[in-house]
Amino acid sequence: MLMHNPPHPGLIIKELCLEPLGVTITDAAKALGVSRKTLSSIINGRAGISPEMAVRLSIAFNTSSESWMNQQSQYDLWQAEQHRNELKVSKLLVA
Secondary structure, eight states: OOOSSOOOHHHHIIIIIIHHHTOOHHHHHHHHTSOHHHHHHHHTTSSOOOHHHHHHHHHHHTOOHHHHHHHHHHHHHHHHHTTGGGOOOOOOOOO
């Protein structure tokens, strides 16, 4: 079952990981081994979490990489479902 309007994983990183620890985007990016621009893009919802970033996040925050990928997948699927009626697709039926 799809979650109703799941948050972008970047919001989770910001609100549940960085803010409680008082960590800045710059410091978190340095700890993750990525550029500030890369992490900022994710946190602001302009980019998604790649499998490599999921592994980085899992190491940094002692979580599972699968949980980060699942969050991204749920977000992406929900976004795509919002445009279901705009897709020009015909059903294929076996005779």
